[in-house]
Amino acid sequence: MSSKEAVDSVLVVNDLSVEFAGARGTVKALDGVGFSLEKGQVLGVIGESGSGKSVTMRAILRILPTKTTKISGQITVDGEDVLAMNEKQLARYRGRVASMIFQEPALSLDPVFTIGHQIAEAVMRHTGASRENARRRALEMLEKVKIPSAESRLRNYPHEMSGGMLQRAMIALALSCDPKVLLADEPTTALDATVQIQIILLLRQLQLEMQMATVFVTHDVGVAAEIADQIAVMYGGRIVEYGAVRDVLMNPQHPYTKGLLASTIHGSMAGTRINTIPGMPPDLNNMPDGCAFAPRCGHAHADCHAVSPKLKPLGNGRQVACVLDHPSLVVQP
Amino acid sequence: MNPVKEANRSNTPVLEVAGLSKKFRVPAAGIGQKPRVVHAVSDVSFRLAAGTTLGIVGESGCGKSTTARLIMGLIAPDAGDVLIRGDVMGRSAKGLKRLRRQVQMVFQDSSASLNPRLTIESSIIFGPVVHGVKQSEARARAHHLLDLVGLDPNLYAGRYPHELSGGQRQRVNIARALVLDPSIIIFDEAVSALDKSIEAQVLNLLIDLKSEFDLSYIFISHDLNVVQYISDDVLVMYLGEVIERGSTDLIYQGAGHPYTSALLASMPSPDPERRTLVAPVSGDPPNPIDLPTGCRFHPRCADVSEICSRLQPRMTQAGVSRSIACHMADRKSGHPKAGALGK
Numbered sequence: 273m274s275s276k277e278a279v280d281s282v283l284v285v286n287d288l289s290v291e292f293a294g295a296r297g298t299v300k301a302l303d304g305v306g307f308s309l310e311k312g313q314v315l316g317v318i319g320e321s322g323s324g325k326s327v328t329m330r331a332i333l334r335i336l337p338t339k340t341t342k343i344s345g346q347i348t349v350d351g352e353d354v355l356a357m358n359e360k361q362l363a364r365y366r367g368r369v370a371s372m373i374f375q376e377p378a379l380s381l382d383p384v385f386t387i388g389h390q391i392a393e394a395v396m397r398h399t400g401a402s403r404e405n406a407r408r409r410a411l412e413m414l415e416k417v418k419i420p421s422a423e424s425r426l427r428n429y430p431h432e433m434s435g436g437m438l439q440r441a442m443i444a445l446a447l448s449c450d451p452k453v454l455l456a457d458e459p460t461t462a463l464d465a466t467v468q469i470q471i472i473l474l475l476r477q478l479q480l481e482m483q484m485a486t487v488f489v490t491h492d493v494g495v496a497a498e499i500a501d502q503i504a505v506m507y508g509g510r511i512v513e514y515g516a517v518r519d520v521l522m523n524p525q526h527p528y529t530k531g532l533l534a535s536t537i538h539g540s541m542a543g544t545r546i547n548t549i550p551g552m553p554p555d556l557n558n559m560p561d562g563c564a565f566a567p568r569c570g571h572a573h574a575d576c577h578a579v580s581p582k583l584k585p586l587g588n589g590r591q592v593a594c595v596l597d598h599p600s601l602v603v604q605p
Numbered sequence: 606m607n608p609v610k611e612a613n614r615s616n617t618p619v620l621e622v623a624g625l626s627k628k629f630r631v632p633a634a635g636i637g638q639k640p641r642v643v644h645a646v647s648d649v650s651f652r653l654a655a656g657t658t659l660g661i662v663g664e665s666g667c668g669k670s671t672t673a674r675l676i677m678g679l680i681a682p683d684a685g686d687v688l689i690r691g692d693v694m695g696r697s698a699k700g701l702k703r704l705r706r707q708v709q710m711v712f713q714d715s716s717a718s719l720n721p722r723l724t725i726e727s728s729i730i731f732g733p734v735v736h737g738v739k740q741s742e743a744r745a746r747a748h749h750l751l752d753l754v755g756l757d758p759n760l761y762a763g764r765y766p767h768e769l770s771g772g773q774r775q776r777v778n779i780a781r782a783l784v785l786d787p788s789i790i791i792f793d794e795a796v797s798a799l800d801k802s803i804e805a806q807v808l809n810l811l812i813d814l815k816s817e818f819d820l821s822y823i824f825i826s827h828d829l830n831v832v833q834y835i836s837d838d839v840l841v842m843y844l845g846e847v848i849e850r851g852s853t854d855l856i857y858q859g860a861g862h863p864y865t866s867a868l869l870a871s872m873p874s875p876d877p878e879r880r881t882l883v884a885p886v887s888g889d890p891p892n893p894i895d896l897p898t899g900c901r902f903h904p905r906c907a908d909v910s911e912i913c914s915r916l917q918p919r920m921t922q923a924g925v926s927r928s929i930a931c932h933m934a935d936r937k938s939g940h941p942k943a944g945a946l947g948k
Contacts, residue, residue, distance in 0.1 A: 321800055435665075464665055464827070464889070465664065465829065466868060466884075467890075468871065469871040473882075473883075491801065494873030497874060497876060497880070535804075536875070545809050545812070548805040552803065553800060553802070
């Protein structure tokens with residue numbers, strides 16, 4: 273990584289690995305994940321369940337269970353070493369420097385406190401604001417996320433709000449202390465189609481306004497296309513392809529990305545068979561040697577089963593972890 | 606091949622639903638308040654032609670799943686009938702048994718729909734044994750079906766549900782639905798919980814099985830891409846009502862009910878260079894307890910007019926294979942844009 277990149281980047285993840293100790297031995301959930309993100313940029317992380325998307329997010333926020341988890345590598349947020357932080361530093365870091373929104377807003381908010389109370393509490397705790405100022409900030413945030421009649425909504429309990437409104441409230445809470453990094457873990461997956469697009473547009477607008485570095489995890493390629501600047505495709509705990517959203521989605525290079533995009537159902541294919549990736553995502557308890565995708569890959573040969581390919585730069589910030597050559601990729605320097 | 610199926614290849618729809626309605630009572634919100642009523646499904650009617658797939662789309666609370674459960678007889682309707690090949694099934698134990706021989710269902714949660722204490726084989730043969738098929742015969746059929754859905758019976762028949770992945774469990778559920786040789790299978794969000802690559806594999810399987818067993822499908826999903834891919838006809842529901850129905854091609858062309866258009870325009874664009882710029886409709890779907898008057902969509906509709914809050918629109922024929930319940934589709938409704946839809 274060049275020094276210029278390190279200076280401009282708000283979030284730098286380098287060679288991040290996470291292992292979980294379980295009853296059946298150690299499971300390697302992340303293996304050498306790295307990326308960096310500048311202010312105001314959105315990284316879309318796509319992949320199937322078990323690919324390591326959520327574990328990456330939880331590692332960045334340091335909310336993985338401490339006793340059973342072994343984290344190695346570096347995570348730097350706004351120049352600070354996240355993995356070296358103690359509990360006190362973490363309490364300041366979470367919510368103030370980096371905050372997270374989850375798939376199920378109903379499970380992430382406390383059912384026994386009002387929305388206004390929960391936002392004001394975070395503001396008071398992180399900024400030392402008075403109760404009155406914190407409440408004013410809560411109101412301002414609810415207006416910012418376009419909750420109608422925000423004043424009266426401050427007094428609502430989570431169960432009194434619909435799913436879309438709750439997700440807006442969750443976003444208001446996450447952004448109330450002007451975080452540098454926003455971690456969004458499938459924030460629109462549980463929402464209805466007409467509400468999902470509203471939330472995507474809202475996040476896009478707030479992103480422009482507040483200039484957070486955002487990591488947006490989704491399994492839906494369409495959602496990633498709507499919001500991301502960069503895309504990281506994950507498989508079996510590794511990033512297998514990385515690049516600008518247009519390059520990755522329009523001109524995928526890794527056989528897994530190609531398969532994933534081909535098996536995403538588009539209207540034009542009605543009636544024909546879908547090109548599928550055979551087999552199943554790998555079992556983290558029982559990872560194959562070499563490339564994790566090799567057992568499902570149509571192009572696999574002996575090398576693929578022997579060594580696990582590293583991400584190779586292809587120019588333009590594009591990286592692919594595959595031993596195959598990529599003649600279809602035209603790179604302008 | 607089932608001789609009953611062969612004999613009934615006529616113009617009678619394999620399934621007809623007529624005026625199905627269901628309300629649920631929910632306890633009062635507080636002391637001194639009245640119990641409330643959820644209008645889950647209101648006057649839903651449709652026909653399923655033999656050998657076709659009918660997709661049902663809509664947002665949460667629109668009554669998709671309640672409709673499926675009413676058809677299966679898992680809950681009793683307040684009004685309306687379910688007809689199989691023109692035959693009213695009725696609600697007696699005998700009627701239900703007859704119905705379930707013909708109609709089977711696959712649910713979203715593949716693990717909750719299998720008994721964790723039964724092996725895969727025992728789960729599959731449970732139905733046929735209840736219906737009087739000999740144990741040995743049922744077992745042979747179960748093995749044959751496991752093979753067909755892509756699970757080697759020698760490896761999987763004796764396993765328990767927790768030993769299988771989500772995609773494999775859903776294949777077991779499909780095999781179980783097929784074992785009674787039904788004519789109709791209802792899929793209620795059956796592929797929604799699966800990873801994309803597995804979802805595609807299961808969809809391919811469903812298409813193969815449909816022609817192999819001469820089946821008709823009802824396919825319920827919130828995923829508009831999947832419904833477009835698999836369905837011949839589509840039913841669009843909103844707050845318990847059918848607001849549009851027609852051939853998949855016509856429905857997906859748009860220009861129908863304003864809600865259908867909004868729903869289609871809400872699909873994320875797969876092209877990062879053509880992103881969605883404006884949300885097609887604002888707000889959340891309302892609660893089916895406090896229903897809006899007149900047209901149930903009018904509070905969120907861009908083309909709302911005075912008549913919309915006053916009068917419920919009729920289902921109006923708009924072209925050969927499409928009906929729309931909107932005042933704009935009805936020439937004589939008095940809406941300023943009356944007759945503008947479905948030309």
